[in-house]
Amino acid sequence: MSLTPADTPQPTAISVRRKIPLSLIVGGLIVGLHLLAGILTILWTPYEPTAMVGGRLAEPSIAHWAGTDRLGRDLFTQILIGARIALEVGSGAVLVGAGIGITLGTLAAFATRTLDDVFAAAFDILIAFPTLLVAMLIVTASQTASLFTAVLAIGIAGSAIIARLTRILVKRVLSMDYIVAARVAGSSWPSIVFVHVLPNIWPTLIVNLALQFGLAAMAESSLSYLGLGAPPPNASWGRLLQEAQGTVYTAPFGAIAPGLALVTLVIGMNLLADGLRAFADPTRRRSR
């Protein structure tokens, strides 16, 4: 049963090489820097975050890289701690959102038609509510504002988007012939989900999770800005922005510095997401 077909390519004709996308490098560097800053604050900060160490509303200087706030506290220290809080809330919220969203989305895709319609409608209704509003409701309902409620609130609010996306992605994969082939090959449904469905949806999913991460970091800042996030003296970027609001004309750097930190983290996450997707997708690997 040995055949030498004409359409056999030469074994050396194509060799495959994984090229690391630029966006992955840049995004990884930016997010890595934030991560490093966040981890650093657990061990060491330039100043005590609550200590009044300089003049009020000082300009950036060698001693105070981002200046000081209106109580004379070092802003750079607070921004570093803000990075930790943003990353904690971001990863926590994405974990909560992905856990709920991926589970519900996959269940919906496997459900009977009627149940699937109910799921789909529920996701759509939830998405219609602004994330921040849902998060505010949850924080208000729990009667306390803490990092934990912020994580839970932002995670739950974002889970509907992940659930809807997961449902569509899973349904698309389930309609492929390779799923039928897997059933004929004897694979069970759980192993089909883990071997065929999840690997085929995660590149798209990861992009959205990273996007959600950025949104969650922003939502945390918004909640803190409104006084519903981490309570003072936690130096959330949102709280820094809110405090700088009154003096934004006299000391603009108090708003610019935390704003910049937030924007770069979100951009970094988006770049990282895009790079990861390009890297993970075998059809996008360069062949030479």
Added chain:
Amino acid sequence: MSFIQVENLSFRYDQTRTIIEDLSLSLEKGRNLGIVGESGSGKTTLLRLLLGLAQPSAGSISIDGQVLDTKNWQFMRDFRRRVQAVFQDPYSSLDPRQAIFDIVAEPLRALKIDVDVAKAVAEAATAVGLPADAAQRYPHEFSGGQRQRIAIARAIVARPDLVLADEVVSALDLSTRILIVDLLKALSTSVTFVVVSHDIALVALLCPDIAIMEKGRIVESGPTEHVLSNPVHPYTRRLLASTPRLP
């Protein structure tokens, strides 16, 4: 006793839409059977029923005298080992994120067949004429014909008795078709194929027996040569007349 025995099989979606109606056929080991019919004749549904992917509304399918029971987990494991399939579209029938090795090894792993997986996969890959370095590569690196070879390797790796082939060459270009038909012919010495197709010429090349399907029924069946040289049913005649011939 026939290897596969289909008795009075019916399949309908509801009271009005009948896809397969009172269909009976039998299949012997070692004698390829071609099932020919136009689009919508119920070929693919029959195949799904034969694979245990859908439940018949009435009638039964038996293998070696045992009735196909999709709810019996242990029976189905044995059944899957003996009956495999190749699908029409080699682009969607291979998981784009699995390396060829894992694709071909899937039946062995899923059915927990106690063999040397690497050796069995290598043998199947050789049997279908895949290049030696194919195992670690991904489906998108292969042409349509090569992909269909991969799908065939997956179907034969567990050494089944029967492989159901649904329009296996219709997505391929003409010269590749000939190579795949040759391959199926070569493999026919060890596996029995049920070739489902709208293409009478393909079936004639591969199958000593033929069954003509129209609107969910078998209207004519028997040895291929006999049916083609002396078609009795008007539908068979029409089908033969509409087959384009190469000069």
